Amino acid sequence: MRSLRLAGRLAARNLRRRPGQALLLLLVLTVATGVLGVATSLLGSADAPWDRVWRATNGFHVGLTVYHPPHEPGDRALVADLRRRTSELTDSPEVTAVGGPWTHLYASIQVMGGREDLTAEIRDPGTSQVDQPLLVAGRWLGGGDGVVLESGLAATLEAGPGDTVTIQGRPFPVRGVAMTASRGRFPLSRPAQVWVTPATAQRLRGLGMTEEGFELQLRLADPDAAEAFVAAHDSFQATDPDSSVVAHMETWRQRRADSHADLDILAGTLLAAGTLIAILTVATAAVLVAGRMAAQVRQVGTLKAVGVTPRQVVLVLLVEHLAVAAVATALGLAAGRLLAPRIAATSVTVLGAPEPPPLDWPRVAVVAAVAVAVVALGTVRPALRGIRHSTLRSLVAGPRPPRRPGRLARAAARVGVPLPGVLGLRSAWRRPGRLLSNAAGLLLGVAMVVVALALRDSLELLAVAPPEPGHAASDAAVGVLYDQVRAVILGTAGLLLVLGAVNAFIVATFAARDAARNHAVLRAVGATPRQTVTALIVSQLGACALAVAAGIPLGLGLWSLMDGGDLPPVTVPATSLLLLAAAVPAVFAAIVSVPALLLARRPVAPALAYE
Amino acid sequence: MSDGNLLEARGLVRSYRTEGAPIRAVDGVDLVVEAGETVSVMGPSGCGKSTLLHLLGGLERPDAGELYLAGERVDGLSEAAWAVRRRSRLGFVFQAFHLVDELTSVENVELPALLLGASRRDARRRAMALLERLGVAARAGHLPDRLSGGERQRVAVARALVNDPLVVLADEPTGNLDSRATGELLRLFAELREARQALLIVTHDARVASIADRLLTMRDGAIVAQTRLGPGTSAAGVLASLAELGGD
Numbered sequence: 049m050r051s052l053r054l055a056g057r058l059a060a061r062n063l064r065r066r067p068g069q070a071l072l073l074l075l076v077l078t079v080a081t082g083v084l085g086v087a088t089s090l091l092g093s094a095d096a097p098w099d100r101v102w103r104a105t106n107g108f109h110v111g112l113t114v115y116h117p118p119h120e121p122g123d124r125a126l127v128a129d130l131r132r133r134t135s136e137l138t139d140s141p142e143v144t145a146v147g148g149p150w151t152h153l154y155a156s157i158q159v160m161g162g163r164e165d166l167t168a169e170i171r172d173p174g175t176s177q178v179d180q181p182l183l184v185a186g187r188w189l190g191g192g193d194g195v196v197l198e199s200g201l202a203a204t205l206e207a208g209p210g211d212t213v214t215i216q217g218r219p220f221p222v223r224g225v226a227m228t229a230s231r232g233r234f235p236l237s238r239p240a241q242v243w244v245t246p247a248t249a250q251r252l253r254g255l256g257m258t259e260e261g262f263e264l265q266l267r268l269a270d271p272d273a274a275e276a277f278v279a280a281h282d283s284f285q286a287t288d289p290d291s292s293v294v295a296h297m298e299t300w301r302q303r304r305a306d307s308h309a310d311l312d313i314l315a316g317t318l319l320a321a322g323t324l325i326a327i328l329t330v331a332t333a334a335v336l337v338a339g340r341m342a343a344q345v346r347q348v349g350t351l352k353a354v355g356v357t358p359r360q361v362v363l364v365l366l367v368e369h370l371a372v373a374a375v376a377t378a379l380g381l382a383a384g385r386l387l388a389p390r391i392a393a394t395s396v397t398v399l400g401a402p403e404p405p406p407l408d409w410p411r412v413a414v415v416a417a418v419a420v421a422v423v424a425l426g427t428v429r430p431a432l433r434g435i436r437h438s439t440l441r442s443l444v445a446g447p448r449p450p451r452r453p454g455r456l457a458r459a460a461a462r463v464g465v466p467l468p469g470v471l472g473l474r475s476a477w478r479r480p481g482r483l484l485s486n487a488a489g490l491l492l493g494v495a496m497v498v499v500a501l502a503l504r505d506s507l508e509l510l511a512v513a514p515p516e517p518g519h520a521a522s523d524a525a526v527g528v529l530y531d532q533v534r535a536v537i538l539g540t541a542g543l544l545l546v547l548g549a550v551n552a553f554i555v556a557t558f559a560a561r562d563a564a565r566n567h568a569v570l571r572a573v574g575a576t577p578r579q580t581v582t583a584l585i586v587s588q589l590g591a592c593a594l595a596v597a598a599g600i601p602l603g604l605g606l607w608s609l610m611d612g613g614d615l616p617p618v619t620v621p622a623t624s625l626l627l628l629a630a631a632v633p634a635v636f637a638a639i640v641s642v643p644a645l646l647l648a649r650r651p652v653a654p655a656l657a658y659e
Numbered sequence: 660m661s662d663g664n665l666l667e668a669r670g671l672v673r674s675y676r677t678e679g680a681p682i683r684a685v686d687g688v689d690l691v692v693e694a695g696e697t698v699s700v701m702g703p704s705g706c707g708k709s710t711l712l713h714l715l716g717g718l719e720r721p722d723a724g725e726l727y728l729a730g731e732r733v734d735g736l737s738e739a740a741w742a743v744r745r746r747s748r749l750g751f752v753f754q755a756f757h758l759v760d761e762l763t764s765v766e767n768v769e770l771p772a773l774l775l776g777a778s779r780r781d782a783r784r785r786a787m788a789l790l791e792r793l794g795v796a797a798r799a800g801h802l803p804d805r806l807s808g809g810e811r812q813r814v815a816v817a818r819a820l821v822n823d824p825l826v827v828l829a830d831e832p833t834g835n836l837d838s839r840a841t842g843e844l845l846r847l848f849a850e851l852r853e854a855r856q857a858l859l860i861v862t863h864d865a866r867v868a869s870i871a872d873r874l875l876t877m878r879d880g881a882i883v884a885q886t887r888l889g890p891g892t893s894a895a896g897v898l899a900s901l902a903e904l905g906g907d
Contacts, residue, residue: 467773474761569757572718573818574746574774576739648738651720653713656757 052367055360059368072554073333074372074379076547077422080322080329081380081415083543087318088411089388089404094308096403102229102300104182108147108265109274109300111230112137112284115152115261116293123293127261130284130295134264137284142277147178147265153252154260157240158214159204165239166215168195168257170249178265179230181243185209186224193251194223195242200233204240215242216255229300230265232307261293274299311392317533321540324492326418328547331489332554333422366423373419380415381407468579471570472586475563482555483591489551490595491602493544494632498603498620500541501628503534505618548595549639556588556640560647563587567647568655577648584644585637592636596629664727665825665857666692666715671724673710673880684710686880687724692826695855697848699868699888702877708861709830711877715859716749716828717741729825746774750819754831756811758803758818764810765790765799768817775822782821789817793847809840816847826857833867845870 063070101107114130116123131149138146150169157166173189181188184199186209195215197207202225205213212219226243234240244252268277278297285295298306305312388404405411457473465473477483567580575583604620673685684707692698700708713719714726717733726734728744736744745751750771758767765786772782790796793813795806803811812832819827829848833841841864848870851858862868869888876884 461779471759471761474759565757566759566761569759570770571738571742572716572745572751572753572757573771574742576742578739579742579774652718653710656718656753656755657709 052363055363055367058364059371062364062368063371070372072550073422074376076329076332076550077373077376077419078379078383079543079547080326080418081376082383083318083322083325083380083540084415084418085380085382085384086387086391087315087322087384088414089384090311090315090318090392092405093388093392093403094311095304095405098229098304098307101182101227102304105179105227105229106145106177106267107229107300108178108303109268109271110137110266110277110297111300111303112149112264112266112295112297113261114263114293114295116291117260119258123291124259126288126291126293127259130293131262133284137264137266137281140277140281142268142270142273143266144269145177145267147176147180147267149262149264151249151262152260153244153249153257154239155216155252155255155257157201157242158217159201159235159240164235167239167241167260168215168244168249168252169241169263170246171243173245178267179228181226181228183224183226186222188224188226189243189245190223191245191247193248194221195244195248196224196226197222198231198234198241198243199225199227200235200237201240201242204235213242216252216257218255220248229307230263230303237307271300274301314391314532314536317536321536321543324496324540325543325547326421328489328492328544328551329418330421331485332547332551369423373416373423377412377416377419380419381412384415466582468575468582469586471575471579471583472589475559475566475583475587476590482558483594486551486555486588486591487594487598490548490592490632490636491599493541493548494595494599494628495603495606496537496541496544497628498600498625499607500534500538501624502603502607502618502620503537505620549635552588552591552636552639553642555591556584557643559588560584560643564647564650564655568652571652572656577645581641581644581648584647585640588640589633589637592633596632600625600629664691665694665729666690666859667727668711668715669725671711671714671726672722673707673714673719674722683707683880685714685721688880688882690715690875690882692857692859694825694857695852696873697852697858697860697871698873698875699871700859700861700875700877701863701865701868704863706877707880708877710880712828712830712859712861715826716751717745742774746771747822748825750822750824750827752812752815752819752827752829752832754834756803756808756815756835758811758814760803763800763802764795764806764814767803767814768821771818772821785821786817789820790814793817794843807840808835809837809843812836812840812844813847816844820851820856824856826859827851829858829860829862831862832860833862833864841867 112134114127116127134149137143150171153168153170155166155168156163158164171189173191175188181196181198183196185202186196189196195213197205197213202208202222205211207213207222207225209222209224211222213222214220228241231237231241249257266277268274278299281297285297385404385407392404456476457470460473461470563584567575567584570580570583571577607620668688668690671685671688671690672683674681674683686707688711690711700711702708710719714721717736721734724734725732728748731744733741733744751757758764759770762770765783768786768789769777769779769782772785773779777785787796787799790799790813793816795810795813795817798806798810798814803814806814812835816832819829833844836844845867848858848860858871860867860871868874871888874884874886874888875882876886
């Protein structure tokens with residue numbers, strides 16, 4: 049306990065002494081934990097509203113949908129046979145309530161000046177035991193003509209009770225608007241859906257609507273037995289492969305998961321982005337910690353010299369970084385709770401207001417894992433190094449002098465590279481760990497920019513492609529989703545580049561600190577400030593060259609993994625890649641020049657006084 | 660200033676800010692170094708010797724006063740202009756050697772020559788000749804980390820001489836050397852005088868100071884005594900007399 053108190057005091061003192069570094073570490077950690085926090089909160093934020101509608105509508109535990117293309121009536125006998133066999137399901141002892149089978153008619157409805165495929169589900173005017181749609185406006189089906197619109201369709205049409213909709217070219221009055229958990233919301237879920245009475249259905253048949261199958265919904269005594277029930281009746285799904293009939297059984301959990309695919313795609317993209325940012329954050333933190341390594345190792349030496357045990361030394365470093373990590377985790381989770389509902393509210397699939405799921409351990413663990421990884425990096429290496437080294441060596445820790453002259457610099461001198469360039473190359477590999485961390489940070493940023501470039505081109509192609517017949521509104525909704533994904537990827541690329549720039553700046557600042565004595569010597573023997581600035585920039589450009597050389601192929605590789613889905617394939621133009629390859633080192637050099645210029649402005653004498 | 664003066668300081672002042680009142684590290688120093696002259700500066704620690712040397716070499720800027728190098732006023736020069744003067748007219752030798760630890764011995768020596776615009780071949784030839792003369796040619800390809808203190812200091816002296824500077828400024832050049840290496844270095848400095856190069860040495864070591872033509876004694880940032888050394892006058896004797904007078 050006394051050790052812990054001592055560790056706490058020393059850690060607090062360390063944090064107070066270097067508030068800038070602690071804040072920077074906190075900031076980069078919070079960016080990663082924040083994105084992950086939003087992603088984890090977004091996942092499942094549509095579940096609670098879905099559950100509410102599902103309960104209110106007495107939603108199904110197992111559903112059977114049988115579909116056959118309306119223009120291929122040849123398999124009607126097979127559909128009729130499946131309909132007869134539904135008694136095998138409804139008579140099962142596990143089943144407590146039955147909805148349907150309800151016949152589906154195929155038609156088209158006029159939406160946004162275009163045409164959308166429409167399913168009209170024939171319901172009796174009374175109340176169903178299972179999946180009785182939840183009215184949000186107007187009345188349920190009764191006597192007389194008219195339709196009840198699924199709420200997503202009503203929102204897209206901006207139609208309500210008293211309005212008319214055009215089905216098969218004829219106007220039909222809207223009786224009401226209702227929600228159901230048995231299918232996804234239009235327009236992301238297609239086809240659009242209306243509920244009609246048998247009388248209205250008769251009229252629709254007269255207008256050319258044809259049957260396209262039916263739906264049966266069951267409630268079970270034990271909702272958790274739904275998967276087993278589906279498995280036990282798998283024969284329903286095993287239709288003739290030569291036939292066009294599709295029979296599909298699903299559980300209520302599967303339906304819930306499928307109901308908000310757009311949010312899942314968005315959350316998945318955010319998770320991927322958060323992971324990439326987290327990797328880069330680890331690199332940033334590693335660079336930051338590596339910069340403090342010398343001071344840290346010296347502190348370990350000091351602590352050992354005054355009799356603190358290695359265990360206590362580890363404890364001090366652990367407490368210091370754990371404190372920063374804990375704050376970053378809390379901030380990340382809070383950002384998730386705050387932002388996720390706002391992002392989810394842009395979704396067209398949520399049945400009502402989105403709610404982030406309660407904070408559970410897996411969610412906290414995902415966010416905290418990033419912070420813990422950084423803690424491990426920030427603590428274990430300096431602690432082990434400090435413990436392994438003798439107390440005396442720890443006390444004089446500093447950049448290790450090189451063992452042999454650099455071959456690259458020698459070759460550069462032979463081919464006539466100007467002297468500052470050769471001097472820069474001499475110190476390029478002085479800190480290989482930092483160079484690689486820096487390169488890793490920039491590499492991810494460059495790769496994401498390549499992905500973003502490809503995505504932009506691909507989405508532009510998608511935007512100019514004409515909508516498929518019957519998909520006018522759903523294509524527009526998918527467009528909204530793609531826009532969100534594009535915003536996430538562009539934002540991620542931007543964040544990664546910003547973090548890469550922060551990395552570069554930190555590394556260059558520490559490199560300037562390391563190089564202060566050598567540069568003072570160079571100036572004492574006649575090098576101009578401009579020459580020393582150039583030397584420092586050249587010494588750091590290796591990381592950038594590695595990042596560009598590996599980042600562009602990595603980005604193209606990542607894009608080829610994403611490619612092949614619904615997105616139109618594109619090839620990123622070579623000119624864009626060349627521009628990127630030129631722009632990144634230029635920006636990098638500009639960033640590195642800041643600490644280099646600051647170093648060049650420092651007087652020479654004090655740097656020479658410390659040895 | 661007279662034509663024979665290579666280095667001249669008039670009323671040179673340099674102050675440092677501390678938590679209390681500013682401290683005058685160099686307080687109104689007047690100084691002249693002539694061609695081929697060797698001048699030693701001695702005084703207790705913290706009296707401003709090294710600061711004076713840094714001011715004379717442009718490594719620090721004076722707060723007041725004038726500084727001339729080979730007849731040119733240099734106290735107001737930019738950092739870049741000072742760099743050019745340093746590479747062509749001055750050579751530095753430091754107590755801590757201050758070799759660039761990423762460069763081999765010969766690369767350290769040829770560096771000022773390359774900065775001055777010499778071809779690689781010429782710079783290498785001159786550097787090797789100096790290393791040969793100083794007895795460290797065999798260590799030409801070694802990094803400073805692999806050299807002894809004496810070898811490092813000889814490489815540093817070679818670097819200071821590679822562009823045939825007008826003045827060599829040496830700050831405690833024997834501070835990190837054993838007595839044998841110190842003896843070798845003093846012999847080198849004697850050779851400089853023969854080459855008509857001026858030498859200004861800041862030192863604590865009376866033996867080193869004794870090789871000078873003149874001994875300047877500093878206290879509290881000011882030159883308190885100037886003594887011309889010659890046969891029968893030793894630096895140690897001068898210092899002892901001064902200590903007795905000043906109670907130091």
